[in-house]
Amino acid sequence: MRDADDSGGHDRHEGSLDVDDPLDTDYGFLDAELRRRNAAAFVHVGDRFDDDLRYLTRFSGPDRAYAFVYRRGTATLCAPALFDEQAEREFPGADVVTANRADPAGLRAAAVLDAAGAEEGGTVLVPQHVPHDAAVYLERAGYELESTDAVAGARQVKTDAEVDRLRRVQRAAVRGMARAEAVLYEAEVDGDEVVWNGGPLSTERLRRQVNGVLAAHGVRDAGNTVVGCGPTAADLHFTGLDAIRPGETVLLDISPRGPDGYYGDITRTFAVDPDGGWERRAYVAVEAAREAALAELGAGVPASTVNEEASAELAAYGFRVDSDEVGFTHSVGHGVGVSLHEGPSLTADEELEAGNVVTIEPGVYDPEHGGVRLEDLALVTEDGYELLGEYPFGLVPRER
Structure with missing residues (x-):
């Protein structure tokens, strides 16, 4: 039986993703x-x-x-x-x-x-x-x-119409993230539990809140709403059930699919009542790596350069890179379009082109502590990049 509070509770018409003009394909x-x-x-x-x-x-x-x-x-x-x-x-x-x-x-x-x-x-x-x-x-x-x-x-090179689809889906993903942060902000610590709306808060309850907002805005979660906490936040694609505990990192990776098949992709990491240890150090490092990667982004830049700059920044903060289990365990990003993962790869030597749409998502993970990842969707332009949807940063949930 679904909890009454877990429906999302949002206006299904406000900001919904209505796409009337058909997409063309230039052959x-x-x-x-x-x-x-x-x-x-x-x-x-x-x-x-x-x-x-x-x-x-x-x-x-x-x-x-x-x-x-x-x-x-x-x-x-x-x-x-x-x-x-x-x-x-x-x-x-x-x-x-x-x-x-x-x-x-x-x-x-x-x-x-x-x-x-x-x-x-x-x-x-x-x-x-x-x-x-x-x-x-x-x-x-x-x-x-x-x-x-x-x-x-x-x-790999998106048209204006494709970028418009991606931007619309990303806006819905941002709204889903806002709902997640609101729930975490409203939650309270009760002993070793995080309680929200009368009961223990789990990854599944939080996921239902996010997915309800996605549906209200015309996109579907496509089984891709990742919510992990503590050790499961170090699992890159955790979609299971776990209890959210005080002080642990809560990693949310929201990647819905719109009516024309295009994806959004955004990740933020929070912690309810953190103690200022590993999770704060990791958050500061990942924020710095994100800025370093974005600073390199632009047409004509070898894609691998973006990944190398993020890796160097994380290493400077003392985190391992190119590791299988601990530290920075994946590349800094990938292309997004009608597939959630498509070209270009940010580990390739090929130069980026204007019209590429890529994620920038540095992260560090340690199964003993948790995981921190920050991700945004960026359009590569001739002179840099444009974020297709923005959401604030902060490890501690806030009232936005």
């Missing part, structure tokens, strides 16, 4: 790749859980396979039976064809190529993760397959 990068590789077409097969396909088609369902076929200048979606109207509404390409319920998606893609008069035996580009059965149908139809990473590359 110019596929034209360039086809020319460069002297290929006849690009084909991908997957379902709504395939983020490359979601990016290419803007089609949000269903969970059975469908195909995308691109010939120079013409994009075709082979929509599953009974989903043609949704496909017509969401797909930005020129053609939607409805597949017979019994036709495998790879077979349908081959039929589209045949109907278009594609050169028999011509080269068809596919992502490395194209399903095996789809590849077999295309090869049986006489096409020679070659892999390409062009889609992953295109996804």
